[in-house]
Amino acid sequence: MIAVLETVALERRFGGLVATSKVGLRLERGARHALIGPNGAGKTTLINLLTGVLAPSGGRILLEGADITAVRADRRVRLGLVRTFQINQLFAEFTVIETVALAVARRHGRDGGFWRRLAGDRAVITESVAILERFGLADAMAARVGTLPYGRQRLLEIATAVACGPRVLLLDEPAAGVPEAERDGILAGVAALPEDVTVLLIEHDMDLVFRFATRISVLVNGAILTEGTPAEIAADPRVRAVYLGGAHD
Amino acid sequence: MSDPTVRGVDLLHDEAAAALSARTRWRWPEFAFWAAAAASFFLLPDQYLLLNEAAIIGLFALSLDLVLGYAGIISLGHAAFFGAGAYTAGILAKAGYGDPLLGLAAAAVVAGGLGFITSFLVLRGSDLTRLMVTLSVSLVLYELANRLVWLTGGADGLQGMVVAPLLGWLEFDIFGRVAYGYSLAVLFVLFLVARRVMGAPFGLSVRAVKGNALRAAAIGVPVNARLVAIYSFAACYAGVAGGLLAETTQFVSLDVIAFHRSADVMLTLVLGGVGYLYGGLIGALVFKLAQGWLSDLTPEYWQFWIGLVFVLLVVAGRERVFAWPLRLFGRGRR
Numbered sequence: 001m002i003a004v005l006e007t008v009a010l011e012r013r014f015g016g017l018v019a020t021s022k023v024g025l026r027l028e029r030g031a032r033h034a035l036i037g038p039n040g041a042g043k044t045t046l047i048n049l050l051t052g053v054l055a056p057s058g059g060r061i062l063l064e065g066a067d068i069t070a071v072r073a074d075r076r077v078r079l080g081l082v083r084t085f086q087i088n089q090l091f092a093e094f095t096v097i098e099t100v101a102l103a104v105a106r107r108h109g110r111d112g113g114f115w116r117r118l119a120g121d122r123a124v125i126t127e128s129v130a131i132l133e134r135f136g137l138a139d140a141m142a143a144r145v146g147t148l149p150y151g152r153q154r155l156l157e158i159a160t161a162v163a164c165g166p167r168v169l170l171l172d173e174p175a176a177g178v179p180e181a182e183r184d185g186i187l188a189g190v191a192a193l194p195e196d197v198t199v200l201l202i203e204h205d206m207d208l209v210f211r212f213a214t215r216i217s218v219l220v221n222g223a224i225l226t227e228g229t230p231a232e233i234a235a236d237p238r239v240r241a242v243y244l245g246g247a248h249d
Numbered sequence: 250m251s252d253p254t255v256r257g258v259d260l261l262h263d264e265a266a267a268a269l270s271a272r273t274r275w276r277w278p279e280f281a282f283w284a285a286a287a288a289s290f291f292l293l294p295d296q297y298l299l300l301n302e303a304a305i306i307g308l309f310a311l312s313l314d315l316v317l318g319y320a321g322i323i324s325l326g327h328a329a330f331f332g333a334g335a336y337t338a339g340i341l342a343k344a345g346y347g348d349p350l351l352g353l354a355a356a357a358v359v360a361g362g363l364g365f366i367t368s369f370l371v372l373r374g375s376d377l378t379r380l381m382v383t384l385s386v387s388l389v390l391y392e393l394a395n396r397l398v399w400l401t402g403g404a405d406g407l408q409g410m411v412v413a414p415l416l417g418w419l420e421f422d423i424f425g426r427v428a429y430g431y432s433l434a435v436l437f438v439l440f441l442v443a444r445r446v447m448g449a450p451f452g453l454s455v456r457a458v459k460g461n462a463l464r465a466a467a468i469g470v471p472v473n474a475r476l477v478a479i480y481s482f483a484a485c486y487a488g489v490a491g492g493l494l495a496e497t498t499q500f501v502s503l504d505v506i507a508f509h510r511s512a513d514v515m516l517t518l519v520l521g522g523v524g525y526l527y528g529g530l531i532g533a534l535v536f537k538l539a540q541g542w543l544s545d546l547t548p549e550y551w552q553f554w555i556g557l558v559f560v561l562l563v564v565a566g567r568e569r570v571f572a573w574p575l576r577l578f579g580r581g582r583r
Contacts, residue, residue: 053463073466074465074466074467074472077466077468078469082468085463085467089463089464090461090464091456091457091460091461091464091465092460092461094453095268098269101265102457102468105453106454106468107469110450111469111470112450112451112454112475112478113450114445114446114451115449116449116450117269118269118450119267119269119273120266125265125266125269126262129258129261141268142268142271161467163468164468164469
């Protein structure tokens, strides 16, 4: 199988603290991969390294075989590596449609146009509307993002990433802060992505992880402890020990 | 999640297009504003000099609005570009290239180039470092203009500008009739361009950078390239404003690049409100009228009264006092 996203001995130190320690992660094309680990395991740091928000202290990141370790964050997005944030990062003053349409226009290379307006851009509108419908946000398209309730902002957070046309989508705790009843809706739009899109899910909600993922990596103290199918991970005593604190033995 | 009918999809498309154009739709107060501006040209001949200055300062403040209101870059040295434009037009006119439009084009190019070069200094850092960097750049340019006496006339100012008739046949008159018509026309055209550009995807992406630079990068917007572009674009505008002042007053002194210009334009913009393009224009008009009125009342102490008005405005809350123009010109949509 082809590795779409791969890290080689990826490392990040903050002073004396090793937040990411020799991480070798392999995501195969079309994988539904989850990354779990206790609080402080370095999951978000790893996402920040993968997306270029942080520079690694050592190691390499390969996207479809090409070394992107030194590539700028916005260029990685254009190469198809897209993320969502654990804490919503939205444009509070924008309307919902503006947010998604800007992301779609960006993918078509039309986000820098000086003259032609998005309102007259049929292709961008068609795609934006389709994405909003998929995430159940079409009725709120004219609403200001800052006025949306939290659960819908969470949906927009993911819809915006999907609008970027990801080939690899990194979801950083998409269900964080979302009430139990609304969690299924969060991943419904992601499940509808084409099969060759690779998804890496970082999540605390184990129900969600085991329902979604076909492969799971466990991160502990910045290093990959083990990797396997959900059944293997669920049965692994080491995972139970570190992740569940032995409480379920 | 059933298949929507074709008609339903069309309706959604129309709704999306309408929502996307809500920000760029012309509102009646805008028509009223420009109609009043055009009327002033015919109805207020004895106010030409004051109105000319208001139009120029308005264009200058519009330029700062692009930087501060749209891109969120705070600048306390915007006079650097105004001054660069004024000296460019002035020096050209002195050297025999007195065509006003040529002067403005050159002012835009020189100021824009200066903006491009110095934009890299404001890319990084906090508001405070940006404040210091923009201030420092303008101070350096001030000293350069002061020292290069052979080029700028130094402290005596640039003497001997000969500005040719506008379009080859409209002589600048002592009443400021042609001057005001010229400045107003340039302001109007550049306003239309700014309005169009800020309503286009470029403007949207600049506002995205201001709103959340982290997310803007995460959807693939090249953050630094946008900041460089908007800063240079705004510098062109400031340069044209400076060029207009030089041509319509036929004189350039160190005053065009002095610190108080940068401070005044900031006050002017804040007075009218940031981020909706009209703030600078309204602020400039109010500022100039207040200045004229107060200096008639108390020629020696007018700056004291202007200062007092500003302090009261800040204490009372600018948003409350100037809530009506913001609402009228559609800032509520922002």
